[in-house]
Amino acid sequence: MKAEMISVGTELLLGQIIDTNSQFLARLCAELGIDLYFETTVGDNPTRLQQVINQASQRSDLVILIGGLGPTADDLTKQVMATELNCQLVTDQIAQDKINHFYQESTKEKPHDADRMAQYLAGSQVFPNDQGFAVGMLKETKKTAYLVLPGPPAELQPMVTNYAQTALAQLNGSQRLIKSKVMRFFGIGEPALEDRLQVLIQAQTTPTLATYAKQNEITLRLTATGSDPDQVDAMLQALSQQVLDLAGSYFYGFGDQNSLPAVVVAGLRQHQLTVTAAESLTGGLFQSQLTGISHASDVFPGGFVTYAPRAKEALVGVASDIIAKNGVVSEPTAIAMALGAQRVLQTDLALSFTGVAGPAALEGHPAGFFWVGLALPTGKVVTKAVTYPKSRNEVRDYAVKVGLKLIYDYLKDISNK
Amino acid sequence: MKAEMISVGTELLLGQIIDTNSQFLARLCAELGIDLYFETTVGDNPTRLQQVINQASQRSDLVILIGGLGPTADDLTKQVMATELNCQLVTDQIAQDKINHFYQESTKEKPHDADRMAQYLAGSQVFPNDQGFAVGMLKETKKTAYLVLPGPPAELQPMVTNYAQTALAQLNGSQRLIKSKVMRFFGIGEPALEDRLQVLIQAQTTPTLATYAKQNEITLRLTATGSDPDQVDAMLQALSQQVLDLAGSYFYGFGDQNSLPAVVVAGLRQHQLTVTAAESLTGGLFQSQLTGISHASDVFPGGFVTYAPRAKEALVGVASDIIAKNGVVSEPTAIAMALGAQRVLQTDLALSFTGVAGPAALEGHPAGFFWVGLALPTGKVVTKAVTYPKSRNEVRDYAVKVGLKLIYDYLKDISNK
Incomplete structure (x- = not known):
């Protein structure tokens, strides 16, 4: 099946927003075995939009139209399609009721053309918009099928995942689901x-x-x-x-929206364990990512950014001779940092990060070399040395993920016991 | 001047990479007063690429072609253009020398078609590629001009900023520069x-x-x-x-690549001042952003994430009756946190953040309400209360920027004295 995509919106041609829908839908086409041959972006101009739709109708079996379904005068996609296909626009009563109800309850004034968002091309399969008002649709003609979707990614993605992708798979001759x-x-x-x-x-x-x-x-x-x-x-x-x-x-x-910090916070809550950290290399990035997750306060009382050697000594009690003897970037320093943080805040677990973010080398170690330590409730410290020769911020991000994965693996381990 | 853009690459149509070049160039066209009417993405297929170029040549005064200039067999943009315009490909000697020199010095094997990256359409104005090998060009014909650019954004953007945008402005009838x-x-x-x-x-x-x-x-x-x-x-x-x-x-x-953390680190270095922080709301995000900047260690010894009330007491000595009397989210707590952090690490400045990241309210304050404090070398603390009713991570990001701006304003203030 030959497909192409048409994104409608002058804001795209002015560079005011970045187009993320194309990638999302291109991946879906690839997964479904649909051959996507062209993507076109066109402004809110009826003549040029009509030209682009007309050309696509001639060369493609499936045309995916994105955007231009809103309540303002320059939202024209369905109107142009209705003319092009010589087809009526009819109202979806469920969507219309939703619009009416919203503006009855709201202090916002109802836009003049709000009801247009409930309209679809007669004979279409209609897709509800769980995150907004403008319905989507799949309209099949003898030669070409048209999938029409709203522009905002927060509306488009759930509509595709929950409704449209099954319709597309069927269209492409796959089985039902x-x-x-x-x-x-x-x-x-x-x-x-x-x-x-x-x-x-x-x-x-x-x-x-x-x-x-x-x-x-x-x-x-x-x-x-x-x-x-x-x-x-x-x-x-x-x-x-x-x-x-x-x-x-x-x-x-x-899960698509999952992340290591989210999985780790959930796991710690489940096991009722607490964690802290002493961060040198990563400078607070681990703690920042952890506290980006709701309910982090259940498992994380606080922690330390021990950037300079004197902070390692003053905040988490790393003995100065450990650093003098082994260097800042060393396994003994990583161990002392993790145990010190664990001791001061009396947590079950404690992570430490020490290494060379770059761009320059440090203590004879190349940029990208680091130690991560995880102090366990037994007082044992699991350590890991990694060399990841990338940019400063990639090294930091990678180190945080190594630390999170150490916690994840520990939680998996105790779950299996 | 009517323009359109053509992005070439099957990886775009498979959704493997996101297209950021289109937005960058669309903005440039808007700035230069060039009317961008269409953007098309097409795969590495010579027939379809030729169709798209041919159509663009007929309807546009300027065609911007992006990608397909690399050394592999499916990089075809210049070859298709040469056929379409009935024009030779000739070698840019400077680019050729650069390629030769690189592969003489390198242990990497020279790709079979590497030399093609030095070729341009005869009669073009050639643009050097400061970040890679493939040259860009502006080729003018009687009816249409073609701007040809490499696909990787790290190569395209400097080529445009340093060379191509002046050529485009001239083409558009602007003055020279x-x-x-x-x-x-x-x-x-x-x-x-x-x-x-x-x-x-x-x-x-x-x-x-x-x-x-x-x-x-x-x-x-x-x-x-x-x-x-x-x-x-x-x-x-x-x-x-x-x-x-x-x-x-x-x-x-x-500056395009500048940021508040970068400006603040530069300003602190210039004034030889140090800073620390006690972060509750922001959970380490301020310190993480600061240490994302090279040379942060000159101005930042380390700091505290004081998430739970007991961490505020244990790490930076906030008296328990301050919290009991005023609550965690209060000006007195913000002041005590900043002064405590400054005292423990003996820095010139110290920031504190305490507030409600959300989604739930806290101590009667709505999500998005927070206090920021900045302890000054005099022992005075500048405070600011903000309500920013957005998502959890937007509130955190905004709070960090409020803190950075307090430091920026302080540095500006002492510079003016």
Whole structure:
């Protein structure tokens, strides 16, 4: 199936906003085996929009139209489509009721053209907008199908995930249903993960597997199609278990919106454990990421940024001869920092980070070299030395993830006991 | 002048990378008064690429082509252009020498088609690639001009800023030269800043002014065209002074890549002052942002994340009756935290943050309410109460910027004395 995408909005052509919808939908097309050949952005101009739609109708089986569904005079996508396809616009009563109800309850004035957001092209399959008012739709004609979606990513993405992707899969001749499961990995590169999963990747028909690298992590997306929801779930469950058997030591969680800090805060809360940190290299980044998660206060009383040697001594009691003998960037210093932080704040766990963020080398260590320590409730300290020769802020981000993964692995370990 | 943009790359159509070049170039076109009517993305397919170029040639005066200039077999942009325009590809000797030299010195094997990166369409104005090998070019034909740029943003952006934007301004019938100056503001909204600058915005011909809002800050871009470089600089200088007269209290720095933490670290180094912090609300985010800047260790020995009340008492000696009497989110607590941090680490300055990140209210304060304190060398503490009713992480980010701006204003104050 040949597809193309048309994004509508003068704000895109003026560079006022960045287009993230294209990537989201392009990935979906790739997963569904739909060949996306063109993406076009056009302004809120009816003549040029009509030209672009007309051209797309001639060369593509599927046209995905994004944006221009709002309540203002320059939102024109459905109006131009209605003319082009010689088709009526009709009102979706559920969407209309939602709009009426909102403006009855609200102190905001109802925009003049608000009701247009409830309209769809006659004969379409209508998709509800759970995060806004403008409905989406799939309109099929003899030659071409048109998927029409709202522009704001917060409205578009749930509409696609909850409604439109199944409709697209059916359109593409797949079976009735499509579901995805996202698995998240840290500590392994994309090629190495693909190597480990090679037997699954080579065998893939349904479910399929696709890896994406992002900010020092790998996301693996499993996508299954079928007719029976239970069967689709079972396929995803079976494949994710196979993935865990092959690469489970790098896995840390499921879900598109998940993150290592979120998984770690949830795990600590579940085990009723507290954590603190003494951060040198990372300068507060670990604690900042942890406290970015709601309910972090249940597991984290506070901590230390021990940037200068004198702060390591004054705040967490690292003996000056440990630093004099071993250097700041050393395993003994990492151990003393973790134990010191744990002692001062009386927590169950404590992380320490010491290393060379760069750009310059330090104590004979290259930029990107660091130690991470995790003090356990027993008083034992797990340590790890890593060299990650990237930019200053990538090194810091990677080190925080190494620390979070140490906590994750410890929690997994005690869960299994 | 009617323009359109063509991005070339199958990786874009598969959603493997996000397109940031389009926004960068769209903004430039807007600044130069070039009307951008279409953006098209097409894969590494010579037939479809040729179709798109051909269509663009017919309807646009300027076609900006991005990507497909690399050394692999699927990099085809120049080859397709050469056929379409019936024009030779010739070698730029400077670029060729750079490629030869790199692979003589390197242990990397030279890709088979590496030399193609030094080729340009005969008759073009060639733009050097300061961050890579593939040259850019402006090729003018009787009807249409073609600007050809490399795909990686780290190569494209400096090529445009240093070479191509002046060529584009000339092409668009402007005078000989175009220069921009970026001014950065915090603590004022975009509409309010535009209000203050209204007299300048209404009068604008050259230089022009454009505001952009991003992550709780406003960027103002002044762009001047002219024939004499000194005169253009003088115009920008005069306008930026007028802007400072109208909105100087919100200004904190010049430059596209600048940031509040960078300006503050530079200012502290210049005045040889040190800073620490006791962070509750922000959980380490201030210290993390500060240590993200090179040379932060010159001004920052370390600090505290005092998340729980017991950490406020244990780490920076906030008396328990201050919290009992006033609450955690209060001016007296903010003052005690700042003075305590300053005392323990013996720094010149110390920041404190205490407030309600949300989503829930705390001590009767709504989510988004916070106090920031800045302890000065005199022992005085400057405080500020803010309500910023946004999401948890926006509140935290905003609070850090409020703290940084307090330091910036203090440094400006002592500079003026």
